[in-house]
Amino acid sequence: MIGLTESQAADPMVVGTKFARLASIHSHTEIPPAWCIGSHSFVQALGTDRLARLTAIMHDLTVTLGCDLAALPTQLQAALAGLSLPADVLQGLAALVADENFAVRSSTEGEDGHQHSYAGLYESYLRRRGLAEVADAVVACWRSYYSPRAVLARLRAGDVNAAPRMGVIVQHMVDADLAGVAFTRDSQVWVSATIGTGEQLVDGSTDAATLVIRSGEAPPPYDRVAQAATGLKSCTPFGAHTTGQASRAADDIDLEWAWTRAHGLRILQVRPVTAALPGSSSPQPHLASAPLYTSGGLPENVRLGACADLYGEMTAKRSALFALATEHGFTVSDGLIITLNGAGLADHALPRSWDRWLGQQPHLGQEVVIDAGARIRQNIARKTDIESLLGNALNLAGDPYALHTVLIRRFVRGCAGALTQQRTDGRILLQQCPEGLVALNRGLAVPTEHLLPEPSHSEHWQAQPPIGPWGRQTLQRMA
Known part of the structure; x- marks a missing residue:
């Protein structure tokens, strides 16, 4: 201890x-x-x-x-x-x-x-x-x-x-008569208070009285709270121990406090301000989406966030191919780029609530692939499990107003998987495995390789046997 x-x-x-x-x-x-x-x-x-x-x-x-x-x-x-x-x-x-x-x-x-x-x-x-x-x-x-x-x-x-x-x-524990939080902002201190202990105030389950205090002018005990906040903001040890580097004593802070008639003011926690201050624009539930490959540009309410590099890689590699596949009669399902927060995901009263939004995405099928940034990739989930998976992956309940961006694509659980690659001589090399595309992409299966005939060599195609589940007509379309 x-x-x-x-x-x-x-x-x-x-x-x-x-x-x-x-x-x-x-x-x-x-x-x-x-x-x-x-x-x-x-x-x-x-x-x-x-x-x-x-x-x-x-x-x-x-x-x-x-x-x-x-x-x-x-x-x-x-x-x-x-x-x-x-x-x-x-x-x-x-x-x-x-x-x-x-x-x-x-x-x-x-x-x-x-x-x-x-x-x-x-x-x-x-x-x-x-x-x-x-x-x-x-x-x-x-x-x-x-x-x-x-x-x-x-x-x-x-x-x-x-x-x-x-x-x-x-x-x-302090058996408080009053408790709350206080934030410094420049030369002001914002003090929020509630009767009793302050846990309901911190978790947002109760309302509070808020005072904006300038130059320490406030009724007791709020004047003491403001003095403590101002003093701790200018306290050099606070800045040094906060970062482990150079002092950040000039940074704004927030603190949790409790006050009793018997013992006066007690400070429970202190930290740098990392969230919106009282009086700032209130955070709102957020849920917005755009097509992944065919949008041609993102609306203002959809942000790239942690998926910026991944989005760039995917669209650069696949947007033109999606257009080409559609042009040649292939059935393709566009993905989605979604910006959301926990409040947006949980607020079922929103005009674009998660339940309504999900019901409007039949092209996603019953299973999806979810990317939540460079370090959380290719998670396969049932569409009905997206909410719980994102809740864990993004800490949506713990920090409900932090914005996150995710990419969601349809997952097709086929009977086999195949990748094609054009060689320098123009011919198509087909890699296929019966375990499926996910196993192929993740290196969990060893594919067999097949060199397809050139598209113009009809006599070779006539002799082409099926490869896995794919017959000659499908293989020709691949080539």
Whole structure:
């Protein structure tokens, strides 16, 4: 158990960013008593075998570009089976946890940062009382580090390290009379408050009173909140410990606070501002799409996002071929590029709700291929499972207003797969395998190769035998 004043409390790689920030400001403001279970205890709890299994899962996700997300929850659950607190951690908790309420929160390296906020990705548990409840909450926080949405969020960010970098904060709960959040913006402080504790305010389930405070002019206790926010914004240790690099003390911050008549103001969390401030334009549900290969240009509400390079590669390679295939009588189904957020996917009252939109896409068939960026590719799913797959892959529930772009194409589960390639002499080389196109593309099957006759050599075509399920007429069209 690492206390706020210990040297390890300043190291985000050991205690995570949240606790390192609390340690950096504890001498500047009042913080409820808190300790952290360091990441080394998490490694100890996992043990060599579990960590090896998790490393193998992450390796598979990396080399296959996350192409089998449907199996990921089961794989992760199996790897974490039997996870529990080591005896020394349990002993340390027992010495600290009295008969009162505690908050148990994740604290990961890089969390709530300027590059990746990882909003809503890891679990927190409030009002845990007694050793058993607190211990169970710690293990649940550890498990959330390897939830599918957390693993995939790190994968999208380029983090392929399977080793845990999570501390877990155990902090006295404040039985608050008032609580809320505060944001600095230039010379102003925006303070939102609600009666009682502030968890409903943070998760958006209750309304709050909001004050815009300039020059500290506000009724108590909001004047104290504004003073604390302004002071912490200019606090050099805050900037240094936030980034691990040069001080970012001039950056705007947001903090969670609680106030009691008996003890006054307490600061619960502090972090750089990574989301829209109160008074900014409110985020809205978003769901918009355009044809993938035949749009000729994207509307304003469809953004390339993380799929920019992938979209460029696909359209450059296939748009002209789609037009050519259509011209020669082949049946082709265009894909879709979609920009959405979790609120847009969940809001069934929208004129273009997900349910209505999906019903208007019969060309997608019953199975689709989903690409969610360069690191999450070619996931095959039933059309009815798209919503749940995207929810895990993009953390849509945890961060419901972050915009994401995905590419969705029809998947045809044929009886065989084939690829054609034109050789330098103009003839067509056909690769085919009975296991199907997906197995061929992913290198899971060894194809047979066949050199097709030149299109003008009718006598050769007359003697051409079928190849797999394809007869002479189909092979001629391929050539």
